[in-house]
Amino acid sequence: MSPVLAIHGGAGTMARASMTPQDEAAFHVGLRASLRAGHAVLARGGPALDAVTAAVMAMEDDPQFNAGRGAVYTSAGRQEMDAAVMNGADRAAGAVAGILGPRNPVLAARAVMQHSEHVLLIGEGALAFLREQNLTWEEPGYFHTAHRWQALQTELERRRLAAADTRDDAAKHGTVGAVACDAAGHLAAATSTGGMTGKLPGRVGDCPVFGAGTWADDATCAVSGTGHGEYFIRWAAAHEIASRMRYRGESLAVAADAVVADLLAAGGSGGLIGVDAAGNVALPFNCGGMYRGRIGADGVAWTAIYREELVAG
Amino acid sequence: MSPVLAIHGGAGTMARASMTPQDEAAFHVGLRASLRAGHAVLARGGPALDAVTAAVMAMEDDPQFNAGRGAVYTSAGRQEMDAAVMNGADRAAGAVAGILGPRNPVLAARAVMQHSEHVLLIGEGALAFLREQNLTWEEPGYFHTAHRWQALQTELERRRLAAADTRDDAAKHGTVGAVACDAAGHLAAATSTGGMTGKLPGRVGDCPVFGAGTWADDATCAVSGTGHGEYFIRWAAAHEIASRMRYRGESLAVAADAVVADLLAAGGSGGLIGVDAAGNVALPFNCGGMYRGRIGADGVAWTAIYREELVAG
Numbered sequence: 085m086s087p088v089l090a091i092h093g094g095a096g097t098m099a100r101a102s103m104t105p106q107d108e109a110a111f112h113v114g115l116r117a118s119l120r121a122g123h124a125v126l127a128r129g130g131p132a133l134d135a136v137t138a139a140v141m142a143m144e145d146d147p148q149f150n151a152g153r154g155a156v157y158t159s160a161g162r163q164e165m166d167a168a169v170m171n172g173a174d175r176a177a178g179a180v181a182g183i184l185g186p187r188n189p190v191l192a193a194r195a196v197m198q199h200s201e202h203v204l205l206i207g208e209g210a211l212a213f214l215r216e217q218n219l220t221w222e223e224p225g226y227f228h229t230a231h232r233w234q235a236l237q238t239e240l241e242r243r244r245l246a247a248a249d250t251r252d253d254a255a256k257h258g259t260v261g262a263v264a265c266d267a268a269g270h271l272a273a274a275t276s277t278g279g280m281t282g283k284l285p286g287r288v289g290d291c292p293v294f295g296a297g298t299w300a301d302d303a304t305c306a307v308s309g310t311g312h313g314e315y316f317i318r319w320a321a322a323h324e325i326a327s328r329m330r331y332r333g334e335s336l337a338v339a340a341d342a343v344v345a346d347l348l349a350a351g352g353s354g355g356l357i358g359v360d361a362a363g364n365v366a367l368p369f370n371c372g373g374m375y376r377g378r379i380g381a382d383g384v385a386w387t388a389i390y391r392e393e394l395v396a397g
Numbered sequence: 398m399s400p401v402l403a404i405h406g407g408a409g410t411m412a413r414a415s416m417t418p419q420d421e422a423a424f425h426v427g428l429r430a431s432l433r434a435g436h437a438v439l440a441r442g443g444p445a446l447d448a449v450t451a452a453v454m455a456m457e458d459d460p461q462f463n464a465g466r467g468a469v470y471t472s473a474g475r476q477e478m479d480a481a482v483m484n485g486a487d488r489a490a491g492a493v494a495g496i497l498g499p500r501n502p503v504l505a506a507r508a509v510m511q512h513s514e515h516v517l518l519i520g521e522g523a524l525a526f527l528r529e530q531n532l533t534w535e536e537p538g539y540f541h542t543a544h545r546w547q548a549l550q551t552e553l554e555r556r557r558l559a560a561a562d563t564r565d566d567a568a569k570h571g572t573v574g575a576v577a578c579d580a581a582g583h584l585a586a587a588t589s590t591g592g593m594t595g596k597l598p599g600r601v602g603d604c605p606v607f608g609a610g611t612w613a614d615d616a617t618c619a620v621s622g623t624g625h626g627e628y629f630i631r632w633a634a635a636h637e638i639a640s641r642m643r644y645r646g647e648s649l650a651v652a653a654d655a656v657v658a659d660l661l662a663a664g665g666s667g668g669l670i671g672v673d674a675a676g677n678v679a680l681p682f683n684c685g686g687m688y689r690g691r692i693g694a695d696g697v698a699w700t701a702i703y704r705e706e707l708v709a710g
């Protein structure tokens with residue numbers, strides 16, 4: 085079995101005109117760094133769960149992406165992060181929602197999975213549990229970025245003026261995620277997000293809702309979604325792909341395309357990444373673009389932003 | 398189309414010896430009151446969504462059940478409630494998690510569905526949103542019951558002594574829920590819970606995780622689960638039933654039995670209620686009993702606790 089890893093860093097309309105070549109190049113660099121962090125795990129024979137964790141950590145540490153450092157702000161000017169991990173071999177799962185503190189929310193989700201009896205912990209209760217875990221914590225200042233703060237001010241001003249919402253969907257509700265198939269044929273998925281700019285405090289999207297934005301089952305696929313999370317929840321997007329594969333005999337590609345088309349028909353923009361136990365990868369999206377990439381056994385990192393083909397970098 | 402409604406009030410080992418005839422009779426009375434509240438809506442041609450809301454409200458108001466008044470306590474001695482509603486016609490959905498204040502958490506979930514852009518709101522952020530809604534609030538004392546408080550003390554003492562956990566599962570993680578098919582053939586589901594006695598603060602189970610403990614889609618079924626929520630999440634229990642019906646052509650009864658058996662094989666005790674658009678009802682469980690009931694167009698309330706047949710009351 086040849087291991088493979090795929091990632092996303094958010095999806096949306098992403099008008100090409102609004103990004104400079106320097107912006108684009110920086111995103112490719114960030115995506116490649118994530119791919120290589122995950123690949124390093126797989127190349128030494130490590131498990132898919134560790135690979136997706138490493139790939140997501142790299143994007144959480146990179147302030148370009150809406151997760152960990154660089155997370156967006158709620159309407160109250162705070163950051164509330166959600167993260168989830170799921171292991172396909174035993175369906176072990178862990179998630180956190182509405183937290184600020186741990187440097188890497190994906191490690192907080194893993195702590196819930198591995199060191200609690202529970203699957204989902206939220207808010208202050210989650211933080212109390214996480215303080216007993218061996219995690220690196222950061223002050224709020226670490227997570228702050230000027231561009232996310234400015235995005236909130238712009239959004240609050242737009243609301244004050246009741247002006248039309250012309251924001252890029254990817255900026256509105258970015259997410260990062262990774263899926264992997266390791267050398268043993270085991271699958272895993274991880275997702276992490278700051279949510280939506282100007283979201284209501286307490287709003288939780290599809291990321292920690294297993295079956296919606298995150299799913300992994302060796303029998304079918306591992307999936308991580310990005311987009312308008314409410315639609316991913318109402319369509320049980322990730323589990324719907326698994327069900328189509330399992331009960332309808334569809335390939336990962338056919339099932340993933342069908343679900344992304346269903347989401348679009350319902351009004352839900354976004355995309356997702358998926359991998360099956362044969363190492364097939366799907367990266368469909370129904371909007372202008374999706375920060376995305378894949379890396380196989382040869383260690384060549386392939387990345388893309390808009391509708392163009394992946395490029396090796 | 399002949400409307401129908403089914404309810405549950407928790408599932409578990411429920412050793413018959415531990416309940417007096419008076420206890421049993423009181424549960425039957427509580428279940429019938431819930432069934433009649435939901436039936437009153439359906440009988441006047443009301444929508445399934447209103448019927449399941451009314452049925453769940455009746456159980457939230459009844460301190461016998463672990464939802465609303467009479468909710469269990471966390472290990473910190475507080476009450477944290479979760480609730481969810483989903484409408485099968487348009488997959489509209491709303492849920493709250495980790496709240497204490499609104500008299501009827503199911504109405505809080507409906508407010509999220511109908512008056513926010515979001516599907517899931519948690520904790521303090523949820524409460525801030527809910528304060529702007531037209532809901533009845535109660536002081537913490539309203540929700541308090543001596544028997545739940547005593548159950549927490551017993552559980553904390555058990556942990557202090559590191560003694561075996563011999564509690565009834567139904568007492569540990571009760572939940573209430575309702576599913577309905579109205580005269581127009583539309584489906585809806587609602588679930589509400591206080592969670593598990595002695596749960597970690599911030600723990601959220603399957604109730605507000607759509608596709609796990611709550612689901613409704615007119616094309617397949619409406620489902621509400623009760624039991625060890627972590628397993629319902631990891632098996633996407635409710636959406637798995639819908640998928641088996643949709644893609645495998647299974648009947649509601651066959652699909653629901655299969656999922657409840659899968660949960661048992663994995664170690665997850667519990668049960669669920671389901672209804673399809675033809676008005677078929679399933680009430681399977683894999684443990685000693687499930688407080689449950691159903692009511693059809695004739696208004697006769699059928700209820701049961703253990704493995705016995707439903708009795709008209």
